[in-house]
Amino acid sequence: MSPRPAPDLDLRREQITRxxxxxxxxxxxxxxxxxxxxAELGMTQPVLYSAFTGGRQALVDAVAVDGFTALADALEAVDRDLPARMRAYLDFAMHRPRVYEAMFSLPSGLRFADGETPPPxxxxxxxxxxxxxxxDETTAEVAWATLHGLATLERGGRLRPSQGEARLERAHGLLTT
Known part of the structure; x- marks a missing residue:
């Protein structure tokens, strides 16, 4: 009987994250x-913990990192102008609410805005x-914070749906003056 092949850990992590x-x-x-x-994957819990030694937090962080990759893809797929990127950002937040939550709302072990910030x-x-x-970075942080505020309030149903485009135009005007 030949030995069982070692599992592809990256593939396993990808499957668990997905x-x-x-x-x-x-x-x-x-x-x-x-x-x-x-149970969903037909694995034992120790197998999951071997892929994510940091437990559930490491798994949530992996979902968040994948989310940042998908967000970057979405932003880069549209025109290189602020209004297009703002729309793409808000669309991402609205269509992937739980991934967005992992990226920005749930506790995170990810480092932001320093030398250890993950590439995505x-x-x-x-x-x-x-x-x-x-x-510059400060203006970009203000733009990001503005988009995050709009996304969070829209997702929570706290803004008038009919004014989405007007809000984007106003935010663009504020960020470009």
Missing amino acids: TARDLAESEGWETVTMRRLA LRRAFAAIQDVVERR
């Missing part, structure tokens, strides 16, 4: 437990910085 993301998007983060994921986070930030008027 399942956690899909479960969160369909049923909410409160349903994403290591026990539930093990830096890439998403650069996609905003690239289209703000002065292209």
Whole structure:
């Protein structure tokens, strides 16, 4: 009998991350437990913990990092102007609410705005910085914070849906004066 091949850890992490993301998007983060994921994937909990030694927090962070990659892709896929990138950002937040939640609302072990910031986070930030008027980091942070505020309030149903385009135009005007 030949020895069992070693599992591809990257492939396993990818599968677990995708399942956690899909479960969160369909049923909410409160349903994403290591026990539930093990059952969904037909794995044991120790196998999950071997892929994510930091436990559930490491898994949520992996979903967030994947989210930043997807956000950067979405931002870079549209015209290199602020209004187009603002729309793409808000569309991402509205269509992937639980991933967005992992990126910005849930507790995180990810480092932001320092030397240890993961490349996907830096890439998403650069996609905003690239289209703000002065292209400096502070202006880009204000643009990002503005978009995050709009996304959070829109997702929470706290803004008038009929004024979405007007808000984007106003935010663009404020960021370019």
